[in-house]
Amino acid sequence: MFSFFRRKPAATPAPAPVPAAPVQDLTPAATTAPTAAPAPQVTAPPPTAAPQVGAPLPTAAPPAPAQGGGLIGSALVRPMDVPVAPTATPAPERQRWLDRLSQGLRKTGSNIAEVFTGGQIDDNLYEELETALLLADTGVKATQHLLDEVKRKVASTGATRPVQVKNILSESLAQLLKPLEKTLVIGAQQPTVIMVAGVNGAGKTTSIGKLTKHLADEGASVLLAAADTFRAAAREQLAVWADRNTVEIVSQEGGDPAAVSFDAVSAGRARGKDVVIVDTAGRLPTQLHLMEELRKIKRVVQKAQADAPHEVLLVIDGNTGQNALAQVKAFDSALGLTGLVVTKLDGTAKGGVLAAIAQEQPIPVYFIGVGEKLEDLETFNAREFAQALLG
Numbered sequence: 001m002f003s004f005f006r007r008k009p010a011a012t013p014a015p016a017p018v019p020a021a022p023v024q025d026l027t028p029a030a031t032t033a034p035t036a037a038p039a040p041q042v043t044a045p046p047p048t049a050a051p052q053v054g055a056p057l058p059t060a061a062p063p064a065p066a067q068g069g070g071l072i073g074s075a076l077v078r079p080m081d082v083p084v085a086p087t088a089t090p091a092p093e094r095q096r097w098l099d100r101l102s103q104g105l106r107k108t109g110s111n112i113a114e115v116f117t118g119g120q121i122d123d124n125l126y127e128e129l130e131t132a133l134l135l136a137d138t139g140v141k142a143t144q145h146l147l148d149e150v151k152r153k154v155a156s157t158g159a160t161r162p163v164q165v166k167n168i169l170s171e172s173l174a175q176l177l178k179p180l181e182k183t184l185v186i187g188a189q190q191p192t193v194i195m196v197a198g199v200n201g202a203g204k205t206t207s208i209g210k211l212t213k214h215l216a217d218e219g220a221s222v223l224l225a226a227a228d229t230f231r232a233a234a235r236e237q238l239a240v241w242a243d244r245n246t247v248e249i250v251s252q253e254g255g256d257p258a259a260v261s262f263d264a265v266s267a268g269r270a271r272g273k274d275v276v277i278v279d280t281a282g283r284l285p286t287q288l289h290l291m292e293e294l295r296k297i298k299r300v301v302q303k304a305q306a307d308a309p310h311e312v313l314l315v316i317d318g319n320t321g322q323n324a325l326a327q328v329k330a331f332d333s334a335l336g337l338t339g340l341v342v343t344k345l346d347g348t349a350k351g352g353v354l355a356a357i358a359q360e361q362p363i364p365v366y367f368i369g370v371g372e373k374l375e376d377l378e379t380f381n382a383r384e385f386a387q388a389l390l391g
């Protein structure tokens with residue numbers, strides 16, 4: 001099952017609209033509360049294309065999940081987790097994705113695969129494998145783990161040819177990555193609030209746009225919060241995605257990003273939206289005041305909806321290798337991450353970073369990206385990834 005997300009029926013009816021409490025009163029640290037700033041603009045799509053606010057969720061007769069390759073078309077399934085191993089022949093759509101993934105990971109994969117071109121399994125092969133894994137930014141711990149696993153399995157299976165070691169490595173990598181597999185669930189709360197963070201240019205807005213498209217295509221009503229109040233281009237970029245998908249957006253020039261987030265979540269509750277996605281400005285973990293701003297956004301979102309945010313996603317640029325792992329650790333300690341989106345795995349030689357994450361900070365990877373197009377972002381599957389990497 002490769003649904004882009006999974007919809008779960010809400011346990012309780014949608015709550016009543018929240019009182020419009022001023023944000024600055026809710027946050028003691030709010031020294032820049034937007035008292036003088038213009039009120040956030042809520043831009044609604046044209047009436048003809050308006051989402052059906054309050055319309056019943058189509059959960060009564062969900063379509064059967066597509067086997068081994070359905071995209072969002074199989075999203076409206078009952079909330080049960082039945083992991084299905086990829087079949088030998090994936091659906092054509094999924095196969096196209098696997099081809100793009102293999103293509104994207106070629107640089108990382110070919111460097112590792114070269115290790116297995118010799119004629120025998122010896123210390124030299126293991127040394128080369130260690131070097132190749134480290135160069136792929138797999139990290140010392142994951143590299144050691146994989147080497148130990150491979151040696152153990154070579155001994156227990158009696159493998160004699162390097163190509164067999166490659167298959168054993170692929171299997172060991174898939175096992176290491178398996179705990180990172182998770183499906184994004186929406187619908188258990190209304191709205192499901194997703195906060196998205198990351199360093200500058202990691203691909204946050206693009207990923208939000210793609211996710212929004214998938215959600216909207218499946219009939220989920222989405223409201224976007226442009227909580228990057230500083231960069232006009234960021235707001236415009238998000239507005240373009242909102243426009244394209246005829247979803248609403250709460251945006252504000254200047255002022256407090258936490259205030260925009262509060263307004264967006266409040267509006268999402270009042271209008272019965274399924275999902276509110278908060279796009280935050282890019283920042284480095286070393287910019288402590290900006291990290292504090294993120295914590296404030298999270299606190300204020302909680303004021304607007306007690307159990308929110310339900311997902312705190314970090315978008316990382318897979319091309320940054322070990323640095324991405326450092327980001328995961330820093331953002332996790334600041335925010336408590338619930339999931340990752342790993343972008344830009346196309347053309348990178350550092351795709352081993354996922355193994356490092358699995359070994360050192362195993363936070364679920366909801367989506368991986370191999371390009372800028374809509375179809376270049378997909379759900380993460382450990383076995384697919386290992387196979388795409390090692391052929």
Ligand SMILES: Nc1nc2c(ncn2[C@@H]2O[C@H](COP(=O)(O)OP(=O)(O)OP(=O)(O)O)[C@@H](O)[C@H]2O)c(=O)[nH]1
Nearest residue numbers: 200201202203204205206282343344369370371372
């Ligand atoms: N090659 C490649 N490019 C990507 C991918 N995902 C996003 N991009 C590109 O990366 C650039 C930055 O993406 P954005 O979505 O603007 O990044 P951001 O994190 O929102 O940026 P800030 O708002 O500045 O922090 C854009 O040109 C995207 O098209 C990917 O998977 N592969």
